[in-house]
Amino acid sequence: MSHIPSTPVSDPKVATVTYLPTARPAAASTAPEPAPALVGQTLPPTAEQQVEAARRILAEHLGTDNVVAAEVMKAPVDLDAFDPERPLIPAWMHSAEGWAAYSGQRYRASQRAFRRWVRRQRTVNGHVAQFRRGRVRLHDWVIGFEGVQTQATAHQAVIATKEARAAARTARWTPAIMKQKKATALKAMDQAQTVATQAVAAHKKAKAYRRKARAMRAGVVYGPPATAMLTGYATTGLLGLTGAALATFGGGAFAGRHQLETETDWSQDWRSLGDGDTMNAPMLDSVFQAAKVIGAEETLRIVQMPMLDTRGAWSAIVDLPPGVPAKKALRAQEEIASAFGVEAAQVTLSKGKRAGRIELYVTKEMPFTEKAGPGPLMALEAAANFWGRISIGPDVRGLPISISVVExxxxxxxxxxxxxxxxxxxxxxxxxxxxxxxxxxxxxxxxxxxxxxxxxxxxxxxxxxxxxxxxxxxxxxxxxxxxxxxxxxxxxxxxxxxxxxxxxxxxxxxxxxxxxxxxxxxxxxxxxxxxxxxxxxxxxxxxxxxxxxxxxxxxxxxxxxxxxxxxxxxxxxxxxxxxxxxxxxxxxxxxxxxxxxxxxxxxxxxxxxxxxxxxxxxxxxxxxxxxxxxxxxxxxxxxxxxxGTLPEGEKSFGTLLREKGEPDAEILAVLADTFDAYEKAAKAQAEADGKSAEEVENTTLDWLPGSVLIDALTAAGLTVTAEKLGALVARTAEEKKKRTWPGNSSQVSGYTFDAVTRVAKAKYGLTA
Structure with missing residues (x-):
């Protein structure tokens, strides 16, 4: 509470005076003159003195243009006095925020009314059901009750006709010699015929009245819809016909309405995030109660009030009642999501920093269904550091997650x-x-x-x-x-x-x-x-x-x-x-x-x-x-x-042999390279001769004369005699047979590639 002294100050500052309901300043030893009452209240003397000082400061600093405002502040205001012809204007109408809140409330109310209307259609109170009842009611009214009277007169006419026929038969078959009985029978016949004629006439009159009444009521019921449909179709075509049909449907539903006796399920409106409602403390209590996480009489303690982030997701931190572990809520994720009216994937529950504390995050839409943006490696200009943290991707809140894979x-x-x-x-x-x-x-x-x-x-x-x-x-x-x-x-x-x-x-x-x-x-x-x-x-x-x-x-x-x-x-x-x-x-x-x-x-x-x-x-x-x-x-x-860290790629057989660093391995490496060079030349020649790709691929060379291999060793700077080569590369009897080599008129001995690879595998464990 700000205190403004009663003594003049050189540069007073305007301060807001706020009194709490249970707080009042201490009474001064001397009571000054009371100031005018403020808004109909009588304050203690010291309080009035402070308020009067504030008014004087306001009058001095606001200037002459605001003297009227200062006078208004002094004048008492009766809050109960208002013009009956001008209703009170609520405070929210004076601010844009108030209008926004009211508009949002009206929008949600209209949404819920529409949802109730949709749910109502599947019950006996739906408009389709009402139209059916209205159609029956109107048809029953058109039929009316004249049918009962017509049936009664028809029954009477039938009975009277039967009695008249019986009396006529009696009068006809009564002998003439029995004059008295004959006369009595004839008189009874006349009376019965008269009664029958009257009954038939009454029946015809009742039928005519029934047709007339039904026609009039049918014209009242079916005439306007038929006229509206014909007129609408004639004037505006199908659009007019549709409008007339909807009007007819509405009239039928109106005729079939009936007053509700009990509150049905569709009248209940469950508040849920899935329907666009705001997360609040009562909703959290009802959700956790519906999910059977807490009892019907228990409530949550809100640690962080529900907040809506820029992604349209709700977050909150709550403490469960004493004795309820956090894992009970974590296990009920699907039940909590159902109570919120969203999918289970939209709800993220995590244990807080203490037992019984839950961090709740509910997304507006299904997470991770939108198109993924470019990964962070695309913007990396320099080399990555695998010893540091590696970006994995965003979590449900959109925060980047990274891990370290060292060790x-x-x-x-x-x-x-x-x-x-x-x-x-x-x-x-x-x-x-x-x-x-x-x-x-x-x-x-x-x-x-x-x-x-x-x-x-x-x-x-x-x-x-x-x-x-x-x-x-x-x-x-x-x-x-x-x-x-x-x-x-x-x-x-x-x-x-x-x-x-x-x-x-x-x-x-x-x-x-x-x-x-x-x-x-x-x-x-x-x-x-x-x-x-x-x-x-x-x-x-x-x-x-x-x-x-x-x-x-x-x-x-x-x-x-x-x-x-x-x-x-x-x-x-x-x-x-x-x-x-x-x-x-x-x-x-x-x-x-x-x-x-x-x-x-x-x-x-x-x-x-x-x-x-x-x-x-x-x-x-x-x-x-x-x-x-x-x-x-x-x-x-x-x-x-x-x-300089690119892999060397697949090494040739000769390279692998040279890496052994031994003289015999060097000789075998030259032999392997010579076989490889002659095979490539043979493939090139086959391709030049116009052979197919399959034939070129199948062209192989598994034998070379010893002289060719000796020349290759000499060209590589190795002095190897035929005896030394024969001792190094052991051959079978079949491999020692002489063969024809292009350019020689006689057959010569040589070495097979299999013999070379056999020696390399035996000495160094290498295969081609």
Whole structure:
């Protein structure tokens, strides 16, 4: 409360005087003269003195133009006095905000009235049902009650006619000699005929009256609609006919209405977010009560009031009643969504920072169904850093989610078509754009999803060959041992970014296995692959080897639990059952409210990611189409070319032999190169002779004269005699047979390529 002193001040400032209902200033020792009453109230003397001081300050600072306003402030106002001809204007009409609130209320009221009208149509109070009742009622009125009178006169005429006929028969057959009886019979006949004639006449009159009355009422009921339809059609065609038909329908529904005796279900209007209502505390209480999370008499404690963000989504933080755990609400996600009037995928529940606290987020529309924007890697101008955090994609709030894969391993799972390949691109592309990362990829599907990365890979298995993949794992294990040997020499326990930048052998390596199920379920190689992969995952993290596996349902029959439990990053895309989701996220995740079954089919690439924190997070992977993937891989190729980290590609048989560094291996390398050169020349000659492509491809050369090979060795700077060559390359009796060689008139002895490869395999374990 601001206090304004009664003594003059040099530069007084206008302040708002506010009195709380239970607060009053202390009474002064001397009471000044009372000031005029303010708005009909009598304040204590000190309060009046302060208000009078405020008025004087206002009068001084507002100037002469506002003296009238100051006088108005002094004048008492009777709030009960108003002009009967001018109704009171509500306060909201004086502000744009008030009009907006009123308009919104009227709009929602009209929406709810329309929804009630729609729901009412399916009941006995609907307009169609009313029209049917009105049609029956009007038809019954047209028929009227004259039919009963007509039936009565008809019955009387029939009886009278029968009696007249009987009397006539009696009079006819009475003998004439019985004069008295004859006369009596004739008199009775005359009377009966008179009565019958009168009854028939009355019946005819009743029928005529019935026709006339019905015609008049039919004209009243059916005449106006028929006239309206004919007139409307004649004047404006089908539009007029439609209007007349609607008017007729309305009239019939009006005639068939009846007053409601009880409140029906359609009159109830459930407040829900799905209908556009505002989230508030009463709605939250009713929703959690309807979902059986809290009792009918219990309420929530609102920690953060419901707020609407710019995306049109509602968020709130609530505390459950004492004794109610948060996991009870998390398990009731579908029930809560139903009470909100939205889909389960639109509701995100997460445990707060204390027991019993729930963070609630409800989106306006189905999340992750809009077209994905360009991924952040498209805007990356420099190389990526795979040692840092990797952008995965936005969560339901639109916030970017990133993870670190250093010393980690991961598992990506989901049903077919859930977007595993597109989701994996977020990690693969980030690794490709870091020229320091070594890529080893294996495609168990063999469908070509990983083929665009082939040029950047040092090891690539794209044929879904379990034997080749096992050989790749063996090479990875050998590399892991070499890394640990170097770390021991350096006195380090694990690979860091500084060590990787200094020692090329310790560069980060990403082993990505797509459709792991194909490899691990192979009868011959499955158990060996599982054992080798488990060894690599458990021991390779500290050596700088990051392993990611992607598969469908990774059950124990597909991925051994001893291997699956070692994969620390879990990403569950859309699954068909909660059990399938649990095989990815871990047992109990679905019961805790984190089930990938709630991911709808149109939410491709979305799923629960459990990489960091206490709970999984719903996230959709950044999407890169084929053109964007090609553009990013082209950029990655250029980065690796500049850094000198491009893979050497597939080495020839001769190159592999030369890498052994032995004299005999050098001789065998020259022989292999000579066979390769002559075979290429033979293919070129076959193509020049006009042979077909298939014939050119099938052209091979498996034998060369010894003199040709000796000349090639001499040209390569190697002094090798025929005896030494024969001792090195052992031949069978069949291979020693002489053959015809172009340019020689006689047959000469030579060597087969099989003999060369046989020696290379025996001495060095190499095959062509």
């Amino acid at each position: 980690r391993s991961g598992l990506v799972g989901g049903e077919p078509g859930a977007g595993k390949s597109a989701s994996g691109n977020t990690i693969l592309l980030a690794a490709a754009l870091d020229p320091r990362v070594i890529l080893w990829l294996a495609d168990g599907k063999g469908g070509g999803d990983l083929d665009p990365f082939k040029e950047l890979c040092e090891e690539f298995e794209g044929d879904a060959d379990p034997e080749a993949f096992y050989a790749m794992l063996q090479a990875a294990l050998a590399d892991m041992k070499a890394r640990y040997a170097l770390l021991k020499k350096l006195g380090k326990r694990k690979v860091t970014e500084e060590l990787a930048n200094k020692y090329p052998l310790l560069r980060q390596k990403l082993l990505w296995v797509d459709e792991l199920m194909f490899y691990t379920t192979d009868e011959e190689w499955g158990k060996k692959i599982t054992k080798a992969l488990r060894n690599l995952v458990s021991r390779g993290r500290a050596a700088g080897i990051v392993t990611f596996c992607a598969t469908q349902k990774p059950g124990s029959d597909v991925v051994d639990t001893s291997l699956r439990d070692l994969l620390s990053i879990r990403w569950a895309l859309r699954c068909t059952t909660p059990e399938a989701s649990d095989t990815i996220l871990g047992k109990g995740a679905a019961a805790a409210g984190y089930s990938a079954k709630t991911v709808e089919s149109e939410m491709r690439g979305a799923g629960y990611l459990w990489a960091e924190g206490q709970n999984p997070v719903m996230v959709r992977a950044d999407y890169y189409d084929d053109d964007q993937v090609a553009e990013l891989l082209s950029r990655a190729y250029d980065l690796r070319a500049k850094a």
